[in-house]
Amino acid sequence: MNPISPLIHLVDDDASVREALALLIGTVGLRVASWADPQDFMARFDRDAVGAIVLDMRMPGLSGLAVIDELRGQGVDQPVVMLTGHGSVDMCRRAFKAGAAEFLEKPVDDELLLGAVQAAVRAHVALRRQGAAGREARERFALLSAREREVLARVIQGLTSKQIARVLQLSPRTVETHRAHLQDKLQVQTLAQLVRQYAALVDEGAA
Amino acid sequence: MIQTLKAWRDARRRLLALGALACVLGATAIVRVDLAQRRDAFLAEARDAHRLLGQGTARLDAVLATLALLAPPGPAGADATARLPALYPQVLAAWRREAAGGDWPDAAARSGVPLAALAQAEARSRGLPAATRHAVLAGLDTARGRYTLVLAGTPASYALQVDARQLVAPGAWPWRSGQPMLARLVWGGQAVTLQDERGDPARPRGLTRGFTFEQTLASASQDFGFQAQRLVGPAQWPWAALVAWALLCAGATALALRGQRQRAERRRAAELERLARTARLGTLGELAAGVAHELNQPLTAALSGTQTALRLLRDEPLAAPTQATVLQALELAAAQVRRAGEVLARLRRQMQPGAAPAALAPVELGVLVRHLGVLWAPELARHAIAWRVEGQAPPALGDAVAAEQVLHNLLGNAVQALQLGPSTGRQITLRLSATLTHACCAVRDNGPGVPAAAQARLFAPFFSTRDGGLGLGLPLCQTLALAMNGAVRFQVPVGGGAEFVLELPLARTSPAPP
Numbered sequence: 001m002n003p004i005s006p007l008i009h010l011v012d013d014d015a016s017v018r019e020a021l022a023l024l025i026g027t028v029g030l031r032v033a034s035w036a037d038p039q040d041f042m043a044r045f046d047r048d049a050v051g052a053i054v055l056d057m058r059m060p061g062l063s064g065l066a067v068i069d070e071l072r073g074q075g076v077d078q079p080v081v082m083l084t085g086h087g088s089v090d091m092c093r094r095a096f097k098a099g100a101a102e103f104l105e106k107p108v109d110d111e112l113l114l115g116a117v118q119a120a121v122r123a124h125v126a127l128r129r130q131g132a133a134g135r136e137a138r139e140r141f142a143l144l145s146a147r148e149r150e151v152l153a154r155v156i157q158g159l160t161s162k163q164i165a166r167v168l169q170l171s172p173r174t175v176e177t178h179r180a181h182l183q184d185k186l187q188v189q190t191l192a193q194l195v196r197q198y199a200a201l202v203d204e205g206a207a
Numbered sequence: 208m209i210q211t212l213k214a215w216r217d218a219r220r221r222l223l224a225l226g227a228l229a230c231v232l233g234a235t236a237i238v239r240v241d242l243a244q245r246r247d248a249f250l251a252e253a254r255d256a257h258r259l260l261g262q263g264t265a266r267l268d269a270v271l272a273t274l275a276l277l278a279p280p281g282p283a284g285a286d287a288t289a290r291l292p293a294l295y296p297q298v299l300a301a302w303r304r305e306a307a308g309g310d311w312p313d314a315a316a317r318s319g320v321p322l323a324a325l326a327q328a329e330a331r332s333r334g335l336p337a338a339t340r341h342a343v344l345a346g347l348d349t350a351r352g353r354y355t356l357v358l359a360g361t362p363a364s365y366a367l368q369v370d371a372r373q374l375v376a377p378g379a380w381p382w383r384s385g386q387p388m389l390a391r392l393v394w395g396g397q398a399v400t401l402q403d404e405r406g407d408p409a410r411p412r413g414l415t416r417g418f419t420f421e422q423t424l425a426s427a428s429q430d431f432g433f434q435a436q437r438l439v440g441p442a443q444w445p446w447a448a449l450v451a452w453a454l455l456c457a458g459a460t461a462l463a464l465r466g467q468r469q470r471a472e473r474r475r476a477a478e479l480e481r482l483a484r485t486a487r488l489g490t491l492g493e494l495a496a497g498v499a500h501e502l503n504q505p506l507t508a509a510l511s512g513t514q515t516a517l518r519l520l521r522d523e524p525l526a527a528p529t530q531a532t533v534l535q536a537l538e539l540a541a542a543q544v545r546r547a548g549e550v551l552a553r554l555r556r557q558m559q560p561g562a563a564p565a566a567l568a569p570v571e572l573g574v575l576v577r578h579l580g581v582l583w584a585p586e587l588a589r590h591a592i593a594w595r596v597e598g599q600a601p602p603a604l605g606d607a608v609a610a611e612q613v614l615h616n617l618l619g620n621a622v623q624a625l626q627l628g629p630s631t632g633r634q635i636t637l638r639l640s641a642t643l644t645h646a647c648c649a650v651r652d653n654g655p656g657v658p659a660a661a662q663a664r665l666f667a668p669f670f671s672t673r674d675g676g677l678g679l680g681l682p683l684c685q686t687l688a689l690a691m692n693g694a695v696r697f698q699v700p701v702g703g704g705a706e707f708v709l710e711l712p713l714a715r716t717s718p719a720p721p
Contacts, residue, residue: 014504020511027518058500085496085503088556090690107507107548110514 006121007051011035011067012083014056017106021054021113028114030121038067047076050128052101052120054113057084057091068098077127079120083108133197141201143185151178153202156195215471222467226460233452241445245437246418248384253420253435255381256390260433263297263374264426267356267367270295271342271428275360278303284363297373299353302366304329306359311366318368320346320355325366333359342367342428344394352399356428371399386437392424393432478582482615486683489612493679493686497668499555503548510544513537567691569602569714572648575611576637583618592625592633600639603646603711605691610711613684613695617650617707620680623673624654624705645693646713651706656699665697684709 008030012018015036022032030051035041053071057064068080079101084091095103101123102116144152154164161179165172188194270291278284288301302315311325328345335341342358345366357366371392382388390401417438424431517537524530576596587594603610618635625633638649657665657672664670666685671678684695693711700706
């Protein structure tokens with residue numbers, strides 16, 4: 001489904017923790033990139049790759065909270081799983097407020113961590129796919145002629161071909177032809193697909 | 208605790224006022240009691256003097272009456288008069304005039320008594336009814352303190368020249384108090400000042416007329432008015448008692464002030480002890496957190512490693528008996544690591560200083576700084592460290608106790624850093640300031656500063672540039688500041704040394720009234 005397998009960024013100042021967590025995450029077939037220095041990570045990690053970030057809360061130089069703040073500020077969309085030795089309610093609140101997807105206490109159980117990471121990856125894949133789908137739909141929608149868009153708008157309103165012909169003062173046959181063309185251009189087979197994928201775009205165009 | 212500082216000053220002021228008040232009231236009381244006592248003494252002396260003068264004048268009347276009655280006529284009578292001055296020291300001279308056409312002797316005229324005055328007095332005496340006839344004053348010589356008495360009689364009239372100052376024998380005057388007193392005899396607008404036993408009746412300077420006494424002598428012949436006066440004023444105040452009282456008051460006030468200062472010192476020591484105690488508790492919490500962090504990392508690695516192995520084994524099992532044993536061993540290891548983690552978590556929750564969310568309220572950093580200045584004053588003086596406070600900061604939102612703790616720790620670090628440097632020119636500067644969002648207090652010392660290599664790890668637990676330092680002071684400051692949504696930063700000030708800045712969010716965004 002994906003061109004490349006998801007990449008998990010693991011940021012922790014402790015080498016043994018990085019190594020062990022990388023091994024663990026590797027067992028479910030995810031690629032892991034380890035970072036010892038949060039600043040180095042911020043400077044160099046691949047923002048386009050699909051995946052998630054596993055971040056330690058307490059690090060010298062730049063705290064986990066500061067990192068997550070900066071990531072969100074930069075518009076980075078990878079979900080962040082926070083790890084902490086301080087499992088206080090306050091820390092938890094701060095982490096979620098900053099936009100963490102999950103907040104786990106060290107030492108972390110494999111089921112919990114892997115579950116959180118996989119959920120984060122799934123969420124990111126869905127997010128990216130949704131974004132990609134939207135982009136493609138927009139490109140296809142741009143191919144439609146003005147008349148085809150009029151017809152599409154009426155189709156989405158739920159009108160039949162005959163009704164559309166009457167409104168647009170066309171022959172039903174011409175309307176059928178337009179419908180065939182636009183379904184072709186938009187690469188949809190069913191009316192349901194058409195409505196689900198393009199209703200929003202039609203509304204945007206009409207607005 | 209801030210109120211305590213003000214209370215010290217108030218108590219000091221109260222003590223001083225109390226001492227001054229006691230001094231003034233006591234002095235007033237002393238002067239008043241002294242005045243009352245001296246007035247009583249004066250009145251007693253004046254009454255005694257009056258009585259003695261009365262007796263003196265009565266004696267003269269008796270002498271004259273005796274002469275008139277008993278003196279033989281002729282030269283024998285004249286002899287009697289001539290002998291009188293030897294018998295009575297107050298009688299300067301005695302003269303006699305035969306009623307049947309005699310004259311007053313020339314001696315009378317030589318003594319300065321006009322014969323005409325004698326004759327007039329004699330006439331007036333003779334004019335009195337015989338039954339109550341008494342002598343009459345023939346004149347008063349105020350300069351010499353003499354007067355002349357004339358008693359008309361038959362066959363002869365007698366005159367006595369009297370030394371008023373001898374009316375009472377010297378040594379019989381009742382001047383018991385030994386204080387100067389003015390005593391006068393007044394007659395017809397003239398006055399004779401009576402000598403007292405010390406010669407000159409000194410006139411003391413006084414603010415008022417002082418004590419006075421005035422009474423007429425109960426003598427028909429010598430109806431002098433007796434006046435006594437004793438002046439009172441600062442010169443007569445009981446200065447010895449007043450000075451003693453003032454010294455007593457001063458001594459008592461000094462003692463009270465010293466006691467108060469000692470109490471203040473004790474309270475200062477108690478305040479420092481309180482800060483040290485909370486620091487120790489905070490350090491313990493920081494220690495727990497630090498240990499937890501340091502142990503958590505290897506535990507995390509161990510657990511993850513073990514669990515990785517478990518997962519791999521489950522996917523690709525070993526030969527049957529080995530597989531079960533290895534799985535069992537690894538599961539045992541994982542369980543023990545989890546158990547260790549739980550112990551640490553429990554310890555941390557119990558010890559963590561920031562575990563209980565601080566009650567945030569407006570905090571005046573300036574007030575905290577002043578208070579710390581008072582607490583640290585003796586320590587700063589001991590190490591010859593100059594103390595400066597600059598700038599101002601608006602109210603911050605925080606916890607006063609925690610903020611004070613942070614500044615106290617930073618001050619402690621600064622003092623210790625300065626002891627590593629030269630012993631002169633040591634200075635700690637506290638600079639209050641504000642950004643758009645935060646109130647700041649910078650603690651700067653001009654000590655040797657922090658090595659560049661150590662700067663990045665200053666706030667890491669168990670890192671210390673000090674020999675024997677636990678390395679938990681700054682992490683504790685950081686934890687306390689974070690709990691108040693603030694921070695502690697390090698920066699290298701221009702001109703060397705070290706500067707730590709406590710930043711707390713401004714309080715003005717809170718709905719609480721300023």
